[in-house]
Amino acid sequence: MRKIKLVEVRSEIAAGTRGASLGIDAVKIASLDKKSNFFTQFDPINVQDANSFLWKGNKFPHAKYIDGVYQVLKNVYSTIESLRLEKKFPIVLAGDHSTAAGTIMGIKAAHPEKRLGVIWIDAHADLHTPYTTPSGNMHGMPLAMTAQLDNIECQVNTPSSETITFWEKIKKIGGDHPKILPSDIIFISVRDTETPEDYLMNHYGIRNFSTQEVREKGVKSIAVEALELLKDCDQLYISFDVDSLDSSISVGTGTPVPNGLTVAEAIELNAELIKDKRVCCWEIVEVNPTLDTENTMAEIAFDVLEITTKSLVENF
Numbered sequence: 216m217r218k219i220k221l222v223e224v225r226s227e228i229a230a231g232t233r234g235a236s237l238g239i240d241a242v243k244i245a246s247l248d249k250k251s252n253f254f255t256q257f258d259p260i261n262v263q264d265a266n267s268f269l270w271k272g273n274k275f276p277h278a279k280y281i282d283g284v285y286q287v288l289k290n291v292y293s294t295i296e297s298l299r300l301e302k303k304f305p306i307v308l309a310g311d312h313s314t315a316a317g318t319i320m321g322i323k324a325a326h327p328e329k330r331l332g333v334i335w336i337d338a339h340a341d342l343h344t345p346y347t348t349p350s351g352n353m354h355g356m357p358l359a360m361t362a363q364l365d366n367i368e369c370q371v372n373t374p375s376s377e378t379i380t381f382w383e384k385i386k387k388i389g390g391d392h393p394k395i396l397p398s399d400i401i402f403i404s405v406r407d408t409e410t411p412e413d414y415l416m417n418h419y420g421i422r423n424f425s426t427q428e429v430r431e432k433g434v435k436s437i438a439v440e441a442l443e444l445l446k447d448c449d450q451l452y453i454s455f456d457v458d459s460l461d462s463s464i465s466v467g468t469g470t471p472v473p474n475g476l477t478v479a480e481a482i483e484l485n486a487e488l489i490k491d492k493r494v495c496c497w498e499i500v501e502v503n504p505t506l507d508t509e510n511t512m513a514e515i516a517f518d519v520l521e522i523t524t525k526s527l528v529e530n531f
Contacts, residue, residue, distance in 0.1 A: 219524065220303040221259035222294060226287045228268055228280040229313035229353035230501070232469040236266055238502030239308045241467075241513035242520065249514070253521050257306075260298075263290045264310075277374040278345040281381040284353050285388075288317035288360075292388050295321025299495065306524060307498035311469075312341060315454050315498060316357035320389035322452055322496055323361075331395050332448030333358070334441055334488060336403045336481070337456035338472035340412040340421075342366070345374040345382050347411035354469075354501075359415075360385050361394040369411035397421055399448055401441045403484065404429065404459045407472040426461075426474050434480055438487035451493045455485055455523075456501050457516050467512025468501045478515050485519055486526035497523060 227235040246253050268283030275281045291314050298305050299322055307318055323331055335341070335358065343355040344366050359366065363386045374382070397419035405423045408416070416423065422444055429437050445451060460481055462471035476484070489497055502516045 218303045219257060219527070220298050220305050221257040222262060222298070222305045222307045223259050224262045224264065224287070224291055224307060224309040224314045226264040226266065226314050227310040228266055228283045228287070230311035230469050231350055231352040232503060232506070233269070234503040234505030235310035235469060235501055236264065237504050238310055238513065241502055241504035241510055242308065242517045245510055245514040245517040249517065251517070251521060253524070260294060262294050275375065275378045275381070276351050277348060277372045278353055278356070278378050278382060279351045281353060281378060281385070284313055285381050285385050287314055288320070288385060288388055291317025292320040292324065295496070296324040296389070299325030304527070305496045307496065308520070309498060309500045311354040312337070312454070312456055312500045313354045313357050315500065316360040316385070317388070318496060318498060319357070319361040319394050319452060322450065323394040324389040326450065327390070329449035330399065330447060332399045332401070332445035332451045333395055334401045334403065334445070334451060334453045335405070336454065336459045336484065337405055338407050338458040338475060339456070339470065340402060340405050340408045340416060342412040342415050343409070345378050346370040346372055347409070348372065349409060358400060362397050363393040364397070364415065366411050366415055369414050371411070399445060401444055403437065403441065404476050406474055426476060429476065429480055429484070434483040435487060438484060442488065442491050449493065450495045451491060452496045453485065453488055453494060454498045454500065455481070455519065457499065457512060458501055460515070464515065465512060467503055467507025467510070469503050469506070478518070482519050482522050485523040489523055489527045490530040497527070
């Protein structure tokens with residue numbers, strides 16, 4: 216059995232709505248309601264967050280709380296790097312999606328010689344930068360951080376010099392080089408993008424398997440095709456944002472979008488992809504129970520987590 220390590224990151228400072236820091240505990244409550252012993256099998260690591268920055272107010276309109284985000288990313292990065300050096304398989308439960316940048320930085324730092332592919336199952340491309348963001352919310356920026364993209368070609372904002380200083384520091388966590396190539400990103404079900412992100416996707420030829428394509432071809436063939444596109448990568452990292460699910464299902468998340476995956480599709484997709492021996496880390500993010508009175512989102516997220524982990528263990 217792979218040495219699985221649960222990593223809990225209760226960060227929410229990069230989200231637009233409050234409450235994602237409570238998602239991990241909501242998933243644990245869901246496991247109790249389902250009478251599962253899943254969480255008794257693992258001794259989780261808690262990564263220090265910087266949610267206290269929310270009380271101080273935001274000084275960076277084009278990269279909100281970037282000073283706190285920088286701290287969290289460093290914490291996630293060093294945790295994941297250590298686990299990968301110990302040959303552990305991190306399963307990351309996180310709040311807002313910005314922390315995925317720290318995960319990628321840690322994977323790359325542990326094995327810098329290995330080419331890292333990313334499978335990003337999400338409604339959003341998360342390729343914004345302080346120069347292009349319409350909201351300033353940094354959970355829309357992790358892939359740009361790790362690929363060291365500024366996307367000045369599509370600049371619409373003029374960030375302050377202090378914002379740019381922090382942005383440059385973030386891009387250099389784990390070394391001053393791109394941790395991933397944009398062409399080594401595969402999107403699944405991305406359907407809510409802005410023009411600057413569309414520009415990068417077209418420029419770098421980033422493949423996006425639409426929800427419709429998943430439905431037409433079937434989950435198994437999408438998994439095969441995605442993995443084949445990343446055949447030159449030595450390691451793979453899968454990040455699953457619950458807003459990849461259709462908005463009729465994903466009520467308990469900050470940015471739900473229509474025309475997403477069904478629960479069955481999401482479960483089968485993650486369970487299939489994680490069978491690939493190159494996968495070295497899997498992550499689930501953005502459950503926000505404050506938006507969901509029945510804890511339905513967390514129950515669905517727990518099902519995805521439990522079945523994906525089972526697939527990982529069985530196929531090692």
